[in-house]
Amino acid sequence: MTLCISDYWQHRHFYVLPPPEPGWIAIKSPDTANQHDGGSGKQRRRLKLQVDAITGNYWLKELKQQRVLVQRLILDNGVDVIWLEFHPPDKDTIDYKWADMLAYTIWEHIEVEHMMSWLSTLGGGFSALGEQFERCAETAGKISLKQLNIGLRLGDPFLQARCKLYYSISLIQRGKLRHAKHLIRNQYQFAKANEEADRRLIRMCRGIWLRLQFEYHERSKLAEQKDIS
Structure with a gap:
């Protein structure tokens, strides 16, 4: 599954979400109402969500961390692409x-x-x-x-x-x-x-x-003087 984020400036950021694990089965049959992607003939169902940036941030975290949610969207609803379109919140919040x-x-x-x-x-x-x-x-x-x-x-x-x-x-x-x-x-x-x-x-x-070399030199001179005496 592909997750696409569209920010305020229509810049798109893509994330690849992990596929369902082997052994997972669909609880219900996915809907067949799909959209064609770019004329390639491959049917890809898109889930488009228009949310404010604050809510979208929570959606992004859930989709990236909750693997069960992603697997259910794929298996039960046949979703291939999740499109998160952000718009500014009505009221800014302070964290x-x-x-x-x-x-x-x-x-x-x-x-x-x-x-x-x-x-x-x-x-x-x-x-x-x-x-x-x-x-x-x-x-x-x-x-x-x-x-x-x-x-x-x-x-x-x-x-x-x-x-x-x-x-x-x-x-x-x-x-x-x-x-x-x-x-x-x-x-x-x-x-x-x-x-x-x-x-x-x-x-x-x-x-x-250099300071270390000087100390070694002084130590060797002192040793020589002891040997002479």
């Missing part, structure tokens, strides 16, 4: 439930952005102090993980990648170079795959990688 959900989502997004700004400021401060104090570096890492949790909740992969890079700085400051190396490499692969969407990630990865 208060959807408006409340949308308002809450917008408010939540604003609050999350505000929180992220504060966390970024705090994280930057503790990260700067982390060059000298390990406890500050550890706190900066915890802040980055909090930001990562927010990024996971928002479903933003680019925000998640940036938070992981911030966390890698904390790892470098605490001497966990191997863990930081793998983390930076993974984010660099993600950044290369999405270079057109966010070019900053690649520059961040390269900058932090």
